[in-house]
Amino acid sequence: MTPRGAVASGVERIGLAALKAPLHALFAIAALTAIALNGATKLQVQDAIDGLLRSDTAEYKTFERMRSLFPTSELNLLVVAQVPRPLDSATISKLRDVHLDLGLADDVVHVLSMFSVHRQDSSDGRVLPVIPDTLSNPPESGSLRELIESHPDIAGRFYEPVDDSQGLALFVAALDGQAEKDLGVTTMVDAIEQEVQAIESSTGLALSITGAPVMKADILEAGRRDALRLNVAGFTIGLLVCLLLFPSLRVVAIVILPTGLAVVFSLGLIGYLGIQLNALMNTIIPLVMVISLANGMHLSIAIMRAWSPQSALPAAIQRAMREVGPACVLSAATTALALASLALTDSHLISRFGLTAASAILISILVVLAVIPCLAHVLLRTQDPSARALAGFRFERELGSFLNNLSRRVVGGCCPVAVLGLMAIVASGSLYAQLSPSYRLTDVIPENQHADTAQLLDRHFSGINPVSVLVTAEKPITSESREVFAAVAEVHELLESHPQLASTHSLNDIVGGDAQTATGRLASLEALPETITARYISADGRSTVVSASAKDLQALTLKRIAGDLEDELDRVREKYPHLEMQLTGLAIVSALRSNDTISSLNGALLLAVVLVMVLVGLLFWSVEFALLSLVANLFPIALAGSWLYVSGIGMQYVSVVGLTVAFGIAVDDTVHFLNRYRLQRLAGLPVLNALRLTVRSIGPVLIMTTVVIMCGLASTFVSNVPPTRTFGLLCSITLILALIGDVILLPAILMVYEGLKRRARRFTGQPAGRAT
Numbered sequence: 001m002t003p004r005g006a007v008a009s010g011v012e013r014i015g016l017a018a019l020k021a022p023l024h025a026l027f028a029i030a031a032l033t034a035i036a037l038n039g040a041t042k043l044q045v046q047d048a049i050d051g052l053l054r055s056d057t058a059e060y061k062t063f064e065r066m067r068s069l070f071p072t073s074e075l076n077l078l079v080v081a082q083v084p085r086p087l088d089s090a091t092i093s094k095l096r097d098v099h100l101d102l103g104l105a106d107d108v109v110h111v112l113s114m115f116s117v118h119r120q121d122s123s124d125g126r127v128l129p130v131i132p133d134t135l136s137n138p139p140e141s142g143s144l145r146e147l148i149e150s151h152p153d154i155a156g157r158f159y160e161p162v163d164d165s166q167g168l169a170l171f172v173a174a175l176d177g178q179a180e181k182d183l184g185v186t187t188m189v190d191a192i193e194q195e196v197q198a199i200e201s202s203t204g205l206a207l208s209i210t211g212a213p214v215m216k217a218d219i220l221e222a223g224r225r226d227a228l229r230l231n232v233a234g235f236t237i238g239l240l241v242c243l244l245l246f247p248s249l250r251v252v253a254i255v256i257l258p259t260g261l262a263v264v265f266s267l268g269l270i271g272y273l274g275i276q277l278n279a280l281m282n283t284i285i286p287l288v289m290v291i292s293l294a295n296g297m298h299l300s301i302a303i304m305r306a307w308s309p310q311s312a313l314p315a316a317i318q319r320a321m322r323e324v325g326p327a328c329v330l331s332a333a334t335t336a337l338a339l340a341s342l343a344l345t346d347s348h349l350i351s352r353f354g355l356t357a358a359s360a361i362l363i364s365i366l367v368v369l370a371v372i373p374c375l376a377h378v379l380l381r382t383q384d385p386s387a388r389a390l391a392g393f394r395f396e397r398e399l400g401s402f403l404n405n406l407s408r409r410v411v412g413g414c415c416p417v418a419v420l421g422l423m424a425i426v427a428s429g430s431l432y433a434q435l436s437p438s439y440r441l442t443d444v445i446p447e448n449q450h451a452d453t454a455q456l457l458d459r460h461f462s463g464i465n466p467v468s469v470l471v472t473a474e475k476p477i478t479s480e481s482r483e484v485f486a487a488v489a490e491v492h493e494l495l496e497s498h499p500q501l502a503s504t505h506s507l508n509d510i511v512g513g514d515a516q517t518a519t520g521r522l523a524s525l526e527a528l529p530e531t532i533t534a535r536y537i538s539a540d541g542r543s544t545v546v547s548a549s550a551k552d553l554q555a556l557t558l559k560r561i562a563g564d565l566e567d568e569l570d571r572v573r574e575k576y577p578h579l580e581m582q583l584t585g586l587a588i589v590s591a592l593r594s595n596d597t598i599s600s601l602n603g604a605l606l607l608a609v610v611l612v613m614v615l616v617g618l619l620f621w622s623v624e625f626a627l628l629s630l631v632a633n634l635f636p637i638a639l640a641g642s643w644l645y646v647s648g649i650g651m652q653y654v655s656v657v658g659l660t661v662a663f664g665i666a667v668d669d670t671v672h673f674l675n676r677y678r679l680q681r682l683a684g685l686p687v688l689n690a691l692r693l694t695v696r697s698i699g700p701v702l703i704m705t706t707v708v709i710m711c712g713l714a715s716t717f718v719s720n721v722p723p724t725r726t727f728g729l730l731c732s733i734t735l736i737l738a739l740i741g742d743v744i745l746l747p748a749i750l751m752v753y754e755g756l757k758r759r760a761r762r763f764t765g766q767p768a769g770r771a772t
Contacts (some may be wrong), residue, residue, distance in 0.1 A: 001326045005155055009136065009453065010150055011329045011366075011369070012321055012322070012325030012328065012369055012371050013321075014330050014366060014369045015317075015321045015325060015369040015370060015372065015373040016318060016321055016373070016374055017316060017371045017373065018208050018371075018374050019314065019318070019321075019373040019377060022373070022374035022377045022378055023374075024079060024269070024376045024377070025370060026374050026375075026378070027369075029197075029370065029371060029374075029406065031034035032265070033261060033264055033265070033273040035268065036265045036267065036272075037264060038265035038267030038268070039268030039269065039270075039271035039272040040177075040264065040270075040271050040310045041271065042272065042274070043267065043270060043271045043276075043277055044274075044276045044277065045494070047554060051716065052194065053580055054347070054348045055346050055347055055348055055593060056346065057593070057596075059344065059584065059588070059592050060589060060593065062470065062582045062584045063584045063585070063586075063589045065470070066468060066545060066585075066716075067580075067583050069539070069540075069543050069545075070468070070534070070535070070538060070545050071177030071534075072109060072174040072175065072177065072534065072535060073572070074175055074212050074466070074586060075174060075175040075176075075180065075209050075212070075213055076172050076173070076174055076175075076212065076213075076458065076466075077108075077110070077172075077173045077174075077175055077189070077192060077210050077211045077213050077214060078170060078173075078209065078210050078211040078214075078453075078464060079102060079169055079170070079171040079172075079196060079207055079208070080168055080169070080171075080208050080209075080210070080453055080456060081095060081168070081169040081170075081171070081174060081205045081206065081207050081690070082166060082167075082168060082205065082206040082207075083095065083163065083166070083167050083169055083270045084166060084167075085161060085163075085164060085165055085166055085167045086145055087144075087145040087148060087149075087167065088145075089144070091205075092131065092144065092404040093115070094203040094204070094205055095114070095115075095130075095169050095204055095205070096115055097199070097202070098113075098169075098171060098199055098203060098205065098207070098530070099111055099113045099115045099116075099171060101195070101199045101202075102171055102173050102195075102196075102199070105173070105191075105192055105195040106179075106189065106192075106195075107175055107176045107179040107180075107183070107188050107192065107368050108173045108174070108175060108190060108192065109174045109175065109176050109534075110173075110174050110364050110535070111156050111171055111172065111173050111174075111722060112158075112171070112172040112174075113169070113170065113171045113172065114130075114131060114148060114154045114158040114159055114169065115129065116128070116129055116158075117130045117131070117151065117153045117154055117158070118130065127223035129638035130147065130151060130153070131147075131148070131491070132156065135718050136567070139510070142166075148185045148242045149161065151347070153335075153509075154306065154504070154518035155319065156461065156462070157170070157461075157502075157503045158170050158171075159425050159461075160460045160461055162460060168456070168460055168461070169377060170195055170457070170461060173192070173193075173350030175188060175213055176188075176732060180213070180331070183487035184217045184529050185213050185217050185220065186220050186221060187627075188213070188217075189209075189213055189214055189217040189398075190217070190452050192209070193209055193250050196209055196293070198745055203504050205728070208449060208450070208452075208453040208456075209450060209451045209453065210451075210453040210457065210465060211454075212464070212586065212713075213467075215441075215445045215450070215454075218446045218448065218450055219444065219445060219446065219447055219527045219721075220452075221446075222446040222719070222720065222721045222724075223277050223281075223721075224277075226282050226719050226721060226724055228700040229567045229718075230716055230720070233714075235259070235260060235263065235289060235712075237711045237712050237714060237715065238256070238259065238289060238293055238415035238708055238711065238712040239256050240711075241707065241708045241711045242255050242256055242708065242713075243372065245704055245708075250379040250380060250383065251300060251304065253375065254296070254300050254303075254372060254375045254380075254707055255293065255296045255297055255380060255676070256293075256296075256375050257371065257375060258292060258296050258368045258371040258375070258506030259289055259292040259293045259368075261291040261294075261366035261367050262288050262289075262363070262367045262368060262373060263285055263288055263289060264287045265360075265363050265364070266285060266363060266364065267285065267286060268358075269356070269359060269360060270284070270356060273356065275352060275356055276739060279614070279705070281353060281356070282724065282767065283357075283429055283657075283661065283716075283724070283727050284353070284356060284357045284360055284381075286712060286713060286715075286716065286728075287357060287365045287661055287664075288360050288361065289649050289666075289712055290362055290489040290665055290709045290712060290713070291331075291332060291335060291364055291365070291664075291665065291668065292365075292367070292368050293705065293708055293709065293712070294331075294665075294668055294705040294708075294720055295328040295331065295332065295365060295368050295668075295708060296372060296465045297704060297705050297708070298324050298327070298328060298672055298701055298703060298705070299320055299321070299324055299325065299328060299368070299372050300372065300376070301701055302319075302320035302324040303316055303317055303320040303372075303380075304493065305320075306319045306320050307380075313376070313377065313380055313381055314377065317373050317376050317377060321369075321373060323675075324672075324675070325369060325466060327672045327674075327675035327676075328365060328368065328369065329369070330573045330615075330616070330619050330620075330671045331340055331367060331667060331668035331671040332361050332362060332364070332365035332674070333362075333615065333619075333677060334612045334615055334616065334664065334667040334668075334671065335361050335664030335665065335667060335668060336357075336358040336359075336362050336664075337358070337363045337608065337611055337612055337614075337615060337664075338605075338608040338609075338611075338612055338660055338661075338663050338664040339354045339355075339357040339358040339660065339661065339664055340354055340355060340358040340360050340669070341354065341604040341608035341611065342355075342357075342601065342604055342608050342657070342660060343355050343356025344603075344604045344607070345600040345601050345604060346411060346596070346597070346600065347597045350384070350473050350597065350601065350657065353657070354604075354660075357661075361664075368629065376745055383447070385651060387421065391732075393687045399703055399704075400696055400697075400699075400700055403436060403695050403696055403699040403700065403703075403743065404692065404695070404696050405456060405698075406695070406743065406744070406746060407691065407692045407695035407696065407699075407743075408459065408692065409750070410695075410744055410748050411688060411691060411692065411747060411751055413748075413753050414747070414749075414751035415748075415752055416749040417744060418745070418748040418749045418751075419743065420636060421631075421741070421744075421745040421748065421749070422631070424635065424638070424639060425631070425634050425635055425638045425639075428641060428642035429634070429638040429642075431641065431642040431645040431646070432638055432642060432644075432645065434645060435596035435641060435644060435645055435650060435651040435655075436556065436650070436651060437554070437555060437556065437594060437595045437599055437650075437651050437652075438556075438598075438649075438650030438651055438652050438655075439554070439555040439590065439591070439594035439595070439598065439652060439653065440552050440553070440555070441464075441465055441552060441553055441586070441587070441590055442454060442455070442552050443652060443722055444653075444721075444723055445721075445722075446720045447720045447721075447722065448720060449730050452625075454528060454552070455552070455735060458551050458552045461498070461502070461503070462501070462502030462503040462548070462549035462550070463502075463510045463549050463550050463551035463552055463553075463584060464549065464552075465549060465550040465551070465552065465553075465558075465585075465590075466544065466547055466549060466550075466585040466586050466587060467495065467501060467549065467550050467561075467565075467583075467585040467587050467588055468544060468545050468548075468549070468583075468584050468585035468588075469486065469491050469545070469546045469547075469565075469569065469581055469582065469583055469584070469628065469647075470580075470581070470584055471488055471491065471544050471545070471546065471567075471580070471581050472542055472543045472578055472579065472580040472581075472582075473488060473542050473543070473578070473579055474542070474578055475542065476540070476542055477537055477542065477544060483576055483578065483579065484544070484579065485507070485508075486576075487572060487575070487576045487579050487580075487581070488506055488507050488508050488544060488546060489508050490570070490572050490575075491506070491546045491572060492506045492508040492546050492583065493570050494565070494569070494572065494724065495546060495547075495548040495565075496548070498548070498552070498561070498564070498580075500550060500551065500557075500561055501548040501550055501561075502548065502549055503548060503549045504546065504547070504548040505546075505548075506546035506547065507536045507537070507544045507545070507546075508538070508546075509638070509700060514710060523718075535541055538644070547585070550587045553587075553594035555590065555591040556591075556595065557589065557591075558587055558590075558591035559591045559592060559595055561591075562583060562588050562591060562592065565583055569583060575593075578694075594653070597653070598651055598653060598656060601653070601656035601660075602651065602656050604611045604656075604660070605637075605656055605659055605663065608660060608663065609630065609633065609637070609663065610643070612624045612628070612629070612633070612663075612667055613630045614626065616670075616674075617629075618630040620674065620675075620678065624677075624753070625674055626700075627751070628674070628746065628749060628750065629667070629670050629671075629674065631745070631746075631749055632673075632738075632741045632745060632746045632749075633663060633666050633667055633698065633738070633741070634669055635738075635740075635741035635745055636662070636663075636666050636713065636735075636741055637659060637662075637663055637666070637734070637739060638740040639737050640662065640730060640733050640734040640737060641659065643730075643733060644730075648728060652723070652726070653723065654684055654723035654724075654727050654730075655725050655726065655730065657727070658726065658727045658730035658731055658734075659730065659734070660735030660737065661727075661731060662730060662731045663734070665709070665731065665734070665735060665738070666707075666734060666738030666741075667738075669702050669705075669706075669738050669739060669742045670738070670741075670742055670746065671740045672702065673698055673702070673743075673746060674696060674700070676692045676697060676698040677690055677691065677750070679692055680693050685748065687751065687754045688751075691747045691750060691751065694747075695743055695747055699743050702739055703739065703743075703745065705738070706735050706738075706739045709735060710732050710735060713728045713731055713732055714726025714727075716729075717729065
C-alpha cells in the first residue's frame, strides 16, 4: 500500500506566509494577544448543576416554572446540629436558640425545624407549638424527649437519633431569592456560614450546613480554583518537563510560547462569547495545552532534524512545515470534529462545551502554525546547527534504540500482536456496551465538609434531593377551593406513602384534607406572614406545591420512581380533571435529563469515530488509512470504556465527555504516525523498512508528547471536584493506550494487511507492484 495524495488542506501555509516577515508577524500576534487578554478578564463562573439540566425539554420548562412560582423551593439551606442523647431541656433550649438566631440572619426568609411544628388545641381550637415556649426541668423533660422522638411531624423530619449517645436536629433555612440575584449565591452562603459558626460558638453545639445553595456555591468556588490551578499548574508542569527534555532554552521557548498564546487566545474566546466557566468548561484549557504542546513538539523537533550545516534554517523550517504541518492541521481538525459532535446533544451546557472546545482547538492550531516558524527563525538564526544542544531532545537516542528493538519484535510477530489487539477491542467493546448511564447529584459537587453533611442527611434523614408535584388551578385558591384541598391531600398521601420518599410538605400540613374544615384553617394560613404562605401558595394564588425528599439515588432508580409516581398521579388527575398536576423537582429533572443526555453523548461519540475515520480517509485520500485509523483509535476507547465498567465509575457525563476528548487527542498520535509512514512510502521505501523507520523516528516524539501531556493533566488529579479528577485520569489512561495502539498495534496490523494483500495479488495473478 503506497498512499497517494496530499494530506494538506493549505492551512499549514499560514506558517510559511508568516515566515516571510517573522518580526511583523510576531508584532501582529502580540497585538491580538492583548485583545485576547482583555476577553479573558470577562470570564465568569457558573454552577454545573443548573448547566447540566438546562435544555428546551418540557420537563425542564416545568422545573423552571415551579422555581419561578416558588423561588425558595430550591433555596433551602440545611443546618444540621449534632446533639447528645438523651435530650434534656438545656439541649432543647440551645436548639431553640439556633432556630431563632437563624431566623434573624440576613437573607434568611424563614426557618423550619421541630419548633415550627404546631398542633390544634382540642379545647379552644387555638394553634399551639408542639414544643412549648417555656421548657420545664426534669422529670417533665423526659416526656418532651419522648414526644420529639415519636411525633410524626418531627421524628424523621427534623430530629433523628443516630445511636444511644447522639442525635441529629435539622433546620431548613429558606433563603431570599432576590438576595441571591443581587449578592450571588457564594457571597450569601459565606455570610450565612459565618453566622452559623457564631451560633455554634454561642450554643456549643456542632453545626454544619449543606443543601442546594451550598452545593452551588461550592461548585462555583471550585470552578474558580480549578480554572486557576489547571491553567497555571498544567502550564508550569509542561514547562518543567520541556526543560528536562530539551537541552536548549531557545527550543523550549519555541515549544512553550505558542502553547501559552493558544491558552490566552482560548480564554479570550470564552470571555468574549460570554460563556461561563464550570467544572466541564475548565477542561478546555488543559485540552488546548495538550493539543498545542503536542503539535508544537512535532513541529519543533522536525525543524531541529531538518536543520543542518548543509540545510539553511529557512529551508529547514519550510520543509518541516510542509511535512509535519499538514498532519498537525489534520490532527486538530479531527479533534475539533470529535468535540463538535457533542453539539448533537440537547443539553445546552454540553453542546456549548463541544462547540467552544472545537473552536478553541482550531484557534490553537492557527496560533501554533503562525508562531513556531517565526520564533524558530528569530531565536535560532544566530545558532550553530551542529551544536549538540540543537540536535534533538534528551533520551532520544535511548528511546530510538528501544523503539527500534520493539518494532523489530512487533513486525516479526505481527500476526499474534494484531490478533491479540483485535481480541482486546472486541472483549473491551463488549464491556463498554454494557455501560449504562450513571448519575447522582453528589457526583458533581466538591468533596468537603458540606458534602459529608449531605451524606449524613442521606443516611439518617430522607436525603436532600427534592421531588415535587406542582398543582395548578384554573382560579386563585380560596377557602372555597375544596377540590384543590382534596387533591393536595391525595398527592400528599401519594408521596408520603412511597417507600423511597420522605419528609413530605404541602398545604395539607396547615389546611388538611378535610374540605369541610378548610375555611378556618385556610384563614390561619392567610394570617401567617407572607414569607410563610409563599412556601405553599404562589404569588398569583393559582398554584401550590407538594414536596418530598429522596435519598442520593442513581438516576436510573429515580427515573423508575418518577414512572411509578406518574402512574399514581394519572389516577389522581382523572379524579380532578380541572387541575393541572406536574411531577418535577431537582431530583426528577436531573434523573430524566441525565439518562437522555448521557445516551445521546455516547451516540455522539460513536458518530465522531465514524466522522473522523471519513475525514482521515479524505485528507489522506486513502480508504486503507481510514480503516486503519478506526482500528487504532477504537483500541484506546474500547479499553478505557472497559476500565469504566470494571472500576464502577460507569457512564457518567464526564466519562463520555472525557472519552470524546481523549479520542480527539488519541487521533493526533495516529495521524502523525500515518503521515510519517506515508512520507516514507512515497520516498520509495518498502513496507518493512517504512514501518521500522516510522516507529524509530516518530515513536520518541509520541512518547515525549504523551509524557508532557500526562504531566500537564496531573494537576487535575488533586482537584476535589470528582468530575475534574475523573476527566484527568480517564484522559491519561486513554493516552497511554493510544500510544500502545500507535507504536505496537498499528504497525502489526499494517504488516498483516500488506501480507494479505500480497497473497491476494499472487492468488489473482496480479503483479506484486513495488516491493513491500
